[in-house]
Amino acid sequence: MRKCSLDSINKIFGKIAETNKLYLPVDGSDGVAVYTKWEEGKEWSNALNTVRSPKDFFFPQVENLMEFKTSGKNIELTDIREEAEDFVIFGVRACDVRSFDILDRVFLTDPVDSFYASRREHGVIVSVACSKPSETCFCQTFDNIDATNPLGDVTAWKTEDSVYFKANTEKGEAFMKKIESLTEECDDTAVAAEKDKIAAIMKKLPLKDLSADAFGGGKTDTFFNVPEWDELSATCLGCGTCTFVCPTCQCYDIKDFNTGNGVIRYRCWDSCMYSEFTKMAHGNNRLSQKERFRQRFMHKLVYYPENNEGIFGCVGCGRCLAKCPISMNIVKVMKKIGGKVNE
Amino acid sequence: MQKITRDQLVEKAVALLSDGTVSAVLGWSRGEFDYDITPAVFKSAEEVKENFVWNDFCGANFSKYLVAQTGKVEGKILVFLKPCDTYSFNQLLTEHRFDREKVYAVGIPCEGMADIAKVREIVGDGIVSIEDDGESLKVSTLYADAPVLVGAKDVMAERCVNCKSKKHVAFDELMGEDGEVIESARFDEVARLEAMTPDERFLFWQNELSRCIRCNACRDACPACTCEKCVFDNPDSAVENKAPANSFEEKMFHIIRAFHVAGRCTDCGECSRVCPQNIPLHLLNRKFIKDINEFYGEYQAGAEVGSRAPLVDYTTEDLEPGEVFERGDQDA
Amino acid sequence: MQVKEYKPLIVAFCCNWCSYAGADLAGNNRLNYPADVKIIRVPCSCRVNPMFILRAFQRGADGVIICGCHPGDCHYTSGNYYTRRRMAALFSMLDFLGIEKERTRVEWVSAAEGAKFAATMNEFAQTVASLGENKRLEDLRCKK
Numbered sequence: 001m002r003k004c005s006l007d008s009i010n011k012i013f014g015k016i017a018e019t020n021k022l023y024l025p026v027d028g029s030d031g032v033a034v035y036t037k038w039e040e041g042k043e044w045s046n047a048l049n050t051v052r053s054p055k056d057f058f059f060p061q062v063e064n065l066m067e068f069k070t071s072g073k074n075i076e077l078t079d080i081r082e083e084a085e086d087f088v089i090f091g092v093r094a095c096d097v098r099s100f101d102i103l104d105r106v107f108l109t110d111p112v113d114s115f116y117a118s119r120r121e122h123g124v125i126v127s128v129a130c131s132k133p134s135e136t137c138f139c140q141t142f143d144n145i146d147a148t149n150p151l152g153d154v155t156a157w158k159t160e161d162s163v164y165f166k167a168n169t170e171k172g173e174a175f176m177k178k179i180e181s182l183t184e185e186c187d188d189t190a191v192a193a194e195k196d197k198i199a200a201i202m203k204k205l206p207l208k209d210l211s212a213d214a215f216g217g218g219k220t221d222t223f224f225n226v227p228e229w230d231e232l233s234a235t236c237l238g239c240g241t242c243t244f245v246c247p248t249c250q251c252y253d254i255k256d257f258n259t260g261n262g263v264i265r266y267r268c269w270d271s272c273m274y275s276e277f278t279k280m281a282h283g284n285n286r287l288s289q290k291e292r293f294r295q296r297f298m299h300k301l302v303y304y305p306e307n308n309e310g311i312f313g314c315v316g317c318g319r320c321l322a323k324c325p326i327s328m329n330i331v332k333v334m335k336k337i338g339g340k341v342n343e
Numbered sequence: 344m345q346k347i348t349r350d351q352l353v354e355k356a357v358a359l360l361s362d363g364t365v366s367a368v369l370g371w372s373r374g375e376f377d378y379d380i381t382p383a384v385f386k387s388a389e390e391v392k393e394n395f396v397w398n399d400f401c402g403a404n405f406s407k408y409l410v411a412q413t414g415k416v417e418g419k420i421l422v423f424l425k426p427c428d429t430y431s432f433n434q435l436l437t438e439h440r441f442d443r444e445k446v447y448a449v450g451i452p453c454e455g456m457a458d459i460a461k462v463r464e465i466v467g468d469g470i471v472s473i474e475d476d477g478e479s480l481k482v483s484t485l486y487a488d489a490p491v492l493v494g495a496k497d498v499m500a501e502r503c504v505n506c507k508s509k510k511h512v513a514f515d516e517l518m519g520e521d522g523e524v525i526e527s528a529r530f531d532e533v534a535r536l537e538a539m540t541p542d543e544r545f546l547f548w549q550n551e552l553s554r555c556i557r558c559n560a561c562r563d564a565c566p567a568c569t570c571e572k573c574v575f576d577n578p579d580s581a582v583e584n585k586a587p588a589n590s591f592e593e594k595m596f597h598i599i600r601a602f603h604v605a606g607r608c609t610d611c612g613e614c615s616r617v618c619p620q621n622i623p624l625h626l627l628n629r630k631f632i633k634d635i636n637e638f639y640g641e642y643q644a645g646a647e648v649g650s651r652a653p654l655v656d657y658t659t660e661d662l663e664p665g666e667v668f669e670r671g672d673q674d675a
Numbered sequence: 676m677q678v679k680e681y682k683p684l685i686v687a688f689c690c691n692w693c694s695y696a697g698a699d700l701a702g703n704n705r706l707n708y709p710a711d712v713k714i715i716r717v718p719c720s721c722r723v724n725p726m727f728i729l730r731a732f733q734r735g736a737d738g739v740i741i742c743g744c745h746p747g748d749c750h751y752t753s754g755n756y757y758t759r760r761r762m763a764a765l766f767s768m769l770d771f772l773g774i775e776k777e778r779t780r781v782e783w784v785s786a787a788e789g790a791k792f793a794a795t796m797n798e799f800a801q802t803v804a805s806l807g808e809n810k811r812l813e814d815l816r817c818k819k
Binding site: 231 | 374380382467468470485486550556559560562564576587588617619620621
């Protein structure tokens, strides 16, 4: 374990930025934290988390895949892929670190998504423990997320005056090597105290008792036709806010853009809440907002665990709780539907 | 800080449900916390008694829901309308978007809604409860030893600070007292931007719009956006695009969105309220409203049913598009 | 290396009944106007959706001009009156977003005004040329 004083953290950022692009949460002009490329003058935000999740780094909202031109019966393809270079994401919270594992299970299983894989390989994740969780946090509901001790290549703890670092992987070791001269060896007393402090707060969170036990693989028949879906989805606007702020939503669409002198094929995030999401040659098989709404929550709570050894497709980051225009969210769904089945 | 109480509204809803006047109630439903309130369709008096809530966070405008709900519900549906909601209500009636006969509208006074983001700015994160003690909100957080008192005025949503009217322009029944149309300062921010140089304005909007994640919440929450099929959702339109691929796409979406509701927008402010990225989208709408007022005379969409929106109307004496700027130059 | 002279690309939406015929007359009378003015014929100037204008800019236009019958002379009685209001609102909005107001224009050109058509295009092309390339409403994907 190594530490540095909080005042000198910018020196560490400067050191990393010498060789790699470094991204970290910085308060924007509207006071909301956004992952921003670090440069001199940018300050690490004190906010708990960013509105947009860091999934952008591995799975950007828009990504060009290739270009092509047609003339007569000929088609000319151009590979426009840019080689990814090593980069560091600093200040990722435990929930978001976990979200990468969930994305990995989608993008890194056969057939491997080489765009995603390349970025994942080049990214170094420095996580940071949550000193001040929000009332919307419910990561405790899910396994393998520890806000006191997040995973990632390097784990950091931020206290009143210092930042502590611990490497978890080879990439993490290399990162530590780079900042070695700016940090000093220390024991883990301070970190243990910080962990206790966080753990005590976690026990006070309003959503601490939320349980996902009622859900999981094989529960499709239990939940698919419950009447509560009508009520829950009655006022859903059908916007894509929940899916776009979600760190684990991974649906995308592939589209062509005609530039006038060729075509760019790109992919972009799609949302199961959108009316055209399931439109295909034969028509659309989810015609009502209720069906679309149900899909999103069934996917997180039933279908995903069914295909992934019981792991849920939600990490409890609370972004949808904070941002849904009508404040409908996975917690309300779990309580309404899961609670009913338990009774 | 609301003058009317939850109990009064519950009583009204229960009475109307019980005597069969209405068969459903469109109202605000309790959330996990005191501020995360979800619009809901209540079907029984029990549901209303249990979950209906009315406090400073009941900002959602129900008018648009009537388009879908009047088609779904047998009999009449009760809707509670704040003054600003009644303008949207009238505008939708003007556009024949729902059957007036199927709605029982109860006008309720509103003292302005709170913005949870502003509350957070003052008290910080970890809000576990918010109590209303009349003039201020008593906010308890995980991190403060004692509840923090914040003035209701200090956390009022921007759209309520610049409230344009406390007058109900549509209702079957009015609870409490009706208010007046207010001379608000709502165009001040637009005027401030107009006074900037084009370069400054460009940078301002580039910065604001670059945050757009194209979730379409502004469009989906907008009571004026009720097309059966939006051009941006239509794969055959050639502009269907789910992603803000670059700064052009961002601008196009927001210009077209605002233009499409120009003259019909009642300035209810839902677009800015729902934006997850805090983009001041209402300023685009207000720019159109301000321009329309200046070019074609004062017009308030939704003030009365059946009025003709300025952009689907004309006179032979209208100013020329080029003169728009000459006017501006004279002002400057 | 020889520097290519900058010539603005201009899209002109011309109504079928007046302005397009005016453009025709300009041609018949051998009046010069820049070859970089691309005319798109529309049934009436009010057919021009704001989206058309934005998409013209997206596809590389540096200026967009809408030409229709003189007010009062619309083939459909009132189409150009609507155009007048819509474009006034739209142009003002573009200006509000900081996009150069000189890049957009509405002109009324009748079928008899071949000379006015040519003069308008020459003058507009010059104005746009002095502004340089459209940067504020560009789509880099279309500029390759």
